[in-house]
Amino acid sequence: MRSPTLGLSACLLGLWLCWGSPSWAQVLREPTQEQVLSQDEFLSRLEGVRVLYLGEVHNRPDDQAAQLQILQQWYEQNPELAIGLEMFERPRQVYIDQYLAGEISEAEFLELSEFETRWGFPWESYAPILRFAKAHNLPVLALNAPIEAIREVARGGFDNLSPQNLSYLPPVEEFDLENQAYRQRLQDLFESYHQGHGSSEGFETFFKAQVLWDETMSYHVAEFLQTHPERAMVVIAGQGHILYGDGIPSRVERRLEEIEQLSLVFDPDPTLSSTPERPLADIIWHHEDSDLASDPETPPD
Template identity: 45%
Template sequence: MSHLLTQANSQPVEMQFEASPETIIQELVKADVVYLGEIHSNPDDHKAQLDILQALYQENPKIVLAMEMFQHPYQDILDQYLAGHLTETQLIEQTEYEQRWGFPWDYYAPLLQFAQTHQLPVLALNTPTEISRKVARNGLESLTSDELQQIPPLDEIRTDNADYRQMVEAVYNQHQQAGHGNSDRFERFFTVQVLWDETMADGIANFLSANPDYQVVVIAGRGHIVYGYGIPSRVARRLSYRPLIQRSVLFGIPEAVEENGAIADFFWQPR
């Protein structure tokens, strides 16, 4: 179990590599927040996410779907789609999905169709691209007062997790031709990663604060979820005043438990 997912206000669960889908669902139903960490380009991950969402809905229909794939200024567009006022084509166009996310729409359409059919709220979680790009170029200090209104307060954008920094830096260096990128450039890259985490965590925490009887099912890249470093620890920090159970799911072959804990609570392997 990830040491960051097992917060003081959460009940730990033993890591289960060989748990059946039925057993995993029984555990996930108990959670306030369920993280379904994907590899964006893997269609099998997206199919599994839909299976889990459908199974959780059968146990508890008070679910909100929270998605990294949409940026929060487009929340109203999502709401209009869910209310039946927009077609999928209009949703794609008006959220600028192709420009702002771009992975095949067919990966996420079934999730949104399910949410619309069953009238589940959907949260647009992510930071606007314009802000992310500006921070990547010039840092948080370059943002205007209007831009700062679109992200959490600067003192809540915490980059002090050394283990997380090391993990992200390893990935970053893999994508640099020489194996090691410019340190200032990496610092801004890491800040953007954390900005996404904090923005998404803020949206989740705000929803749960206003709707404590809902379960939040989060659809996000696994890099924002593993070990609890990204979104989960930051949701727990914001909701430290209340009991909170968070559970994480990855897909495919289980990965080794390292010294700093398990990478996730469960690995989902359909049978």
């Protein structure tokens, strides 16, 4: 069984944004070694892959533009794709389906899905991806838990979840809270956000809210792939849900043991550690002349 972030023999691949450039990519086979990877070589890595994770910084339009490029290229190689999006909550799936079927306009879709208020990042960053899916009849999945459920957990743990919100979630008793490296990474983030003044109780509910995000998204990815064995999926989510495989990838693998996965993140924080034993991701995409933007996973209100 292949680990979700140890594919490619624990290599890190650094990919440049320009698909046509002769020096399109760099490969980090060891933390200090580099070699060139071509576009064709990257696409060959996708052969047999069922899930490709694209870890973005939400407020960086270059990330969404690169996601569309990757999606278009993989579609040419394998038209049996689906797209999973963190940007939409499970109760909004009906509106995605109506939009893709042409039953409602894009304007109606935005209003009904409450995209602008629930997600909060510009629609035009993601619109080309949805339009591509509509033009090519690709299924699109709303992966995220309702924000109301996240807030319930953040304020009172899993016992605070309402029956209405539980209906959109996987069984809470299946949640994995034992990943100590993930817990430590989130604790460091929590303490940084609260400048050292956060309580241990506050961290525990924050941690559980993060796990709720990841478990819900992984559950719906796995459920779709189980019922659609002919399809592969592109999963687009924030980097925090993909780095080191701790968030979504490891939880999909727990549900679907024999599954080929590949993770790619765009210009991650250069201060994050990465080793062959615990790589950030299978693939690191570097935008040319990019300025790293901040996009922390902050504790829910």
